[in-house]
Amino acid sequence: MPRIAYFGPQGTFTEQAARVLAAAEDELLPVETIGAALSAVRDGECDAACVPVENSVEGPVSATLDGLAERAPLVATAEALLPVHFSVLTREDVGTVRTVASHPHALAQVREWIERNLPEARTVVSSSTAAAAVAVQRGEYDAAVTAPVAVEHYPLRVLATEVADVADARTRFLLLRPPGRLPEPTGADRTSIVAAAANRTGALAELLAELATRGINLTRLDARPIKGNFGLYRFFIDFEGHVAETRIGDALAALRRRCNNVRFLGSHPRADGVEATIDPGAANQDFDEAFDWVAAVRAGSSA
Template sequence: MARIAFFGPEGTFTEQAARSLAGGAELFPVETISAALTVVRKGEADGACVPVENSVEGPVTATLDGLAEDAPLVAVAEALLPVQFSVLSRDDVETVRTVASHPHALAQVRLWLERNLPEARPVVASSTAAAAVGVQRGEYDAAVAAPVAVEHYPLRVLATGVADVPDARTRFLLLRPPGPLPEPTGADRTSIVVAAANRTGSLAELLTELAMRGINLTRLDARPIKGDFGMYRFFFDFEGHVAEPRIADALAALRRRCNNVRFLGSHPRADGVEATVQAGAGNDDFVNADAWVESVRKGELA
């Protein structure tokens, strides 16, 4: 049976995402995102489920940095979860003086805490589930956790469905070592990371390669390169699959522009949104253009 690591401990949103992506595989938690990637690279797990971005707090930097460094891993699937929390405690709401959770979670319920637990002091924990464990141990009075946490930690639910932004969502990736990719569906996402040259216009040149081929960019993040102050990596997500001629053509052009390009995967989008294809930028257009050039080379037509 395949084994999938997930950013734990048990009772996190990542566990919920892993359940939807694992396809019957054995799931086991690890303490950090870095540890989840490491066990896959060492061959101790067949894959890892980790968060990559949140609609309120933005990118999950530990995931981005982990994908850019060390042995390559590729995303083969994604899950998109609505993020609404439960507030868990051992006792009644009147006794709550400290509320613990992951920083992203605390940021997403700040207004709710101010209105409903104004005397409680927020405390940062390594994960939402770690906060629930801390409540069990008596370290905190309450935890802001994923609803699944109550399956693992017998705590009182003071409130559920808690979120300052009702439609907040987090996207999770299922990562594996390089190998066969999922087949294209027409509603796919391709991801790369590029260390662009430190000169005027270098990022614009890379983006132009996508724009010239009518490829819609869905995410762009910048992260500093460790040990090289002032230098950055750029993470691109865009519509399409590497199996498509137009996407392959764009990746080849990006590789010509910059040798430091890492492919991070092509897989179906969790939201099912189909790629936007401009007139003259469809896969058939690229195939037909290549065929015409080949015919010219063979002297078959002018």
């Protein structure tokens, strides 16, 4: 039975995303950290891993970015985009709520709600939203801010649900596998890389120019420090298109020439279904025709 490791424990948003991305026959395996989920795939214990990569309110998930840049390569083959609305769970016997526990990203997204509705409560950081629910069960805290699915796993009372300071907050999750066969291009795809550019003036601008001159739209850019090399950074770049396309392949080849190191992180359909924006003269057919013209010139044609 295929196994998918996900950032657990049970009852997190990542479990919800894993349910969306898993096939009917897949077994879902919760693990304690994002790093453990990635290691389970690299070590052959699981076939895939589901982890969060970015949140529309709190930004990139650094543990996922760092985990993809280091050790053996993994590639994203699918993504899920989930609305992030929380539930607040308590024990049945709790009166005044004086402590509220959750993951830092969750607490940041319900800060205003807590101030309005639980003014006497002190917030406490936990390793995950589900770990906060477990702590409430144990009597360590009065309430937990959790994913809605948590109530299926933990016998707690729902104090409130659909809680969010930002109504349209969303988190994007990736399904990661060892390198292999990629999903076929759909016209609404995302390609991801991580690149270590040279430490000199204009290095990042040169990388982005390789995309811009080919009419490729950037969808995300994040920088993370390279451990053990103070002042040096990796750039995580997402852009529209699929590596199977001529224009994307040409851009990747150019980035590979310019970078000290570049790692391909996958090409897969976008969860939002948004098709690539292609400028005039930047379609795959335009690149194919240009390459054919060069080949004809090399063969001696005067065309």
